[in-house]
Amino acid sequence: MAALDQPWSLTSHLLTLHTTQFTRATQSAFLQRAANGSLPKTTISHWLANDRLYMRGYIQLTGELLRILQLPSQPIPSSSLDPIEIRLLDWLVGALVNIRREERFFIDVAERYGLDLDLSGGGGKVAEEKKIEGLRRFEKLFGALTTGQKGADVLPWLEGVVVFWATERVYFEAWSWAKRQAEVESNERDISKDEDGGAMRKEFIPNWTNDEFIQFVDTLEKILDEGVEAATKENGGLKKELVGRAEKMWKELLDAEEAFWPNV
Structure with missing residues (x-):
């Protein structure tokens, strides 16, 4: 959470809201069992199969944000700081690369540890009852942001970027908490004897808590905060509107994240 003496920013403000729910979304029983190696492969x-399906909506939202970005017509001097839209463009391109790499990582680990990521049963279509509640919430959230309809005049990308920042922030905080639990467990339990053969503690948890991941999250956080600051600098009355739009997305995102962890 943001320190009290730090200047106001949108993301620090959002992190002061729904703190109890944020804790539930980042310290679930599923995460605890992932950390101690007691989750069965099934x-x-x-x-993981649901998380892989979540990636489809992530890709679609990335495409929508790329479509609506209002890029500058004039070239930006190499000695100048890129405007917010260019920095966001770079982040979105990187996000697409990362999400494809993540899916390949899922498949590689699944093959090596005997995990099944196919919810379709070989039929190509996934039945709704096989989707966890969190995935259904994310599909609804992503769907509402990818209708192709005209967005707000000011920062039309705001809602989508809040969702991306929030989901990445929650994910990092959740698995960082799991990593701390796993470090305690590592002294008491041999990873090779984990129910999943070590997939969570040896492969997934390190992948979701590395320095590259938090740098990726922090980059978007700066883009989001600076974009809102720039938009409201000469129009203080706009701040309330932008904050309200962001708060709505933050709450919906937390609802989806909390529901994404299975009951175990």
């Missing part, structure tokens, strides 16, 4: 397989 549970991990089902969750």
Whole structure:
């Protein structure tokens, strides 16, 4: 959470809201069992398969944000700081690369540890009852942001970027908490004896808590905060509107994140 003496920013403000729910979304029983190696392969397989389907909506939202970005017509001197829209463009391109790399990582680990990521049963279509509640919420959230309709005149990308920042922030905080639990467990339990053979503690948890990931999240956080600051600098009355739009997305995102962890 943001320190009290730091200047106001949108993301620090959002992190002061719904703190109890944020804790539930980042310290679930599923994460605890992932950390101590007691999750069975069937549970991990089902969750990972849903997480992989979540990637489809992530890709679609990335495409929508790329479509609506209002890029400058004039070239930006190499000695100048890129405007917010160019920095966001770079982040979105990187996000697409990362999400494809993540899916390949899922498949590689699944093959090596005997996990099943196919919810379609070989039929190509996933039945709704096989989707966890969190995935259904994310599909609804992503769907509402990718209708192709005209967005707000000011920062039309705001809602989508809040969702991306929030989901990445929650994910990093959740698995960082799990990593701390796993470090305690590592002294008490041999990873090779984990129910999943070590997939969570050896592969997934390190991948979701590395320095590259938090740098990726921090980059978007700066873009989001600076974009809102610039938009409201000469129009203080706009701040309330932008904050309200962001708060709505933050709450919906937390609802989806909390529901994404299976009951175990």
